[in-house]
Amino acid sequence: MSMPSTPFVWTGRVDADEAGDTTRWHQRIQPWGSHAREGVALIGFASDAGVQRNGGRAGASEGPQALRRALASLPVLDEPALWDAGDVLVAGDDLESAQSALADQVARVLSQGALPLVLGGGHEVAWGTFQGIVQGRPALRRLLIVNFDAHFDLRQAPMGNSGTPFRQIADWCADQGRPFDYHVLGISPLGNTRVLFDRAQALGVRYALDEDLQTENGVQTARDRLVQDLAACDAVYLTVCLDVLPGGQAPGVSAPAALGVPLATVLALIQPVLASGKLVAADIAELNPPMDRDGLTARVAARLAATVARHQGRMQRNPM
Numbered sequence: 001m002s003m004p005s006t007p008f009v010w011t012g013r014v015d016a017d018e019a020g021d022t023t024r025w026h027q028r029i030q031p032w033g034s035h036a037r038e039g040v041a042l043i044g045f046a047s048d049a050g051v052q053r054n055g056g057r058a059g060a061s062e063g064p065q066a067l068r069r070a071l072a073s074l075p076v077l078d079e080p081a082l083w084d085a086g087d088v089l090v091a092g093d094d095l096e097s098a099q100s101a102l103a104d105q106v107a108r109v110l111s112q113g114a115l116p117l118v119l120g121g122g123h124e125v126a127w128g129t130f131q132g133i134v135q136g137r138p139a140l141r142r143l144l145i146v147n148f149d150a151h152f153d154l155r156q157a158p159m160g161n162s163g164t165p166f167r168q169i170a171d172w173c174a175d176q177g178r179p180f181d182y183h184v185l186g187i188s189p190l191g192n193t194r195v196l197f198d199r200a201q202a203l204g205v206r207y208a209l210d211e212d213l214q215t216e217n218g219v220q221t222a223r224d225r226l227v228q229d230l231a232a233c234d235a236v237y238l239t240v241c242l243d244v245l246p247g248g249q250a251p252g253v254s255a256p257a258a259l260g261v262p263l264a265t266v267l268a269l270i271q272p273v274l275a276s277g278k279l280v281a282a283d284i285a286e287l288n289p290p291m292d293r294d295g296l297t298a299r300v301a302a303r304l305a306a307t308v309a310r311h312q313g314r315m316q317r318n319p320m
């Protein structure tokens with residue numbers, strides 16, 4: 001189930017005529033293996049199943065390869081060791097087995113000491129990433145989930161889909177008697193029904209609306225609240241649903257946003273998450289290459305992924 005039959009071939013621009021360091025991702029990244037230690041490990045989750053079950057537009061299964069292509073020619077400055085652990089595939093509609101396989105892979109990467117950076121796939125990826133964190137770090141008590149998303153993804157449905165992962169996590173936490181610690185940035189008041197706002201309130205979810213993140217004051221308030229949550233947790237799982245961005249910046253998603261949170265603001269609000277030194281895993285969801293324009297959304301996703309990786313490299317060099 002993991003590793004496709006034809007793994008991605010990392011190729012890209014080579015600046016052979018320069019004398020200095022011209023290293024790019026495709027020249028640094030290596031296949032994940034038992035020898036791998038620390039650094040950042042990419043895991044693809046090539047899934048359309050959750051978006052399809054949720055009535056959305058298919059195409060997210062092509063996300064991991066498009067994201068790798070967008071990463072390939074980015075320059076390496078402070079990035080740590082970079083690994084490619086291949087893709088988890090979904091057989092037909094068997095999403096649950098794929099989420100378990102993803103969880104195993106995330107746990108393996110964690111136990112070898114690297115940071116899992118999961119490339120979706122629909123947002124159903126989050127239920128897999130979360131289970132992997134729990135498997136790989138069983139002693140963690142206060143895990144904060146920070147989600148950049150226009151949607152709560154707290155839906156009730158007979159089967160898991162791209163709109164249910166955080167409700168599945170909340171149910172699991174309730175079963176286990178563990179806190180459900182969920183903070184969402186970019187919620188669209190026009191993208192979530194009343195029942196979802198009510199459920200978020202009942203579950204103690206902290207959130208900022210997209211319309212509150214259009215001004216400097218609003219961003220500062222959201223940042224202060226986020227920093228408080230980051231101080232109180234033991235570890236943080238960062239998940240980005242690309243439909244949090246304005247449709248003009250991220251057209252390649254199932255549900256593009258009319259307003260959205262600009263990339264500069266998303267990057268500014270990711271900074272305290274990375275600076276906390278508590279990041280345990282991250283994923284980037286909902287990249288839909290057939291709906292993309294000029295590979296723009298893939299570039300946005302690559303910028304976010306590379307920001308996480310670069311920060312990880314800096315932290316390794318200068319531990320807190």
Ligand SMILES: N=CN[C@@H](CCC(=O)O)C(=O)O
Binds near residue numbers: 152155
């Ligand atoms: N992961 C996305 N979830 C959204 C999709 C909304 C839509 O398709 O309009 C949700 O279920 O709310």
Ligand SMILES: [Mn+2]
Binds near residue numbers: 149150241243244
């Ligand atoms: Mn969303």
Ligand SMILES: [Mn+2]
Binds near residue numbers: 153241
């Ligand atoms: Mn989502």
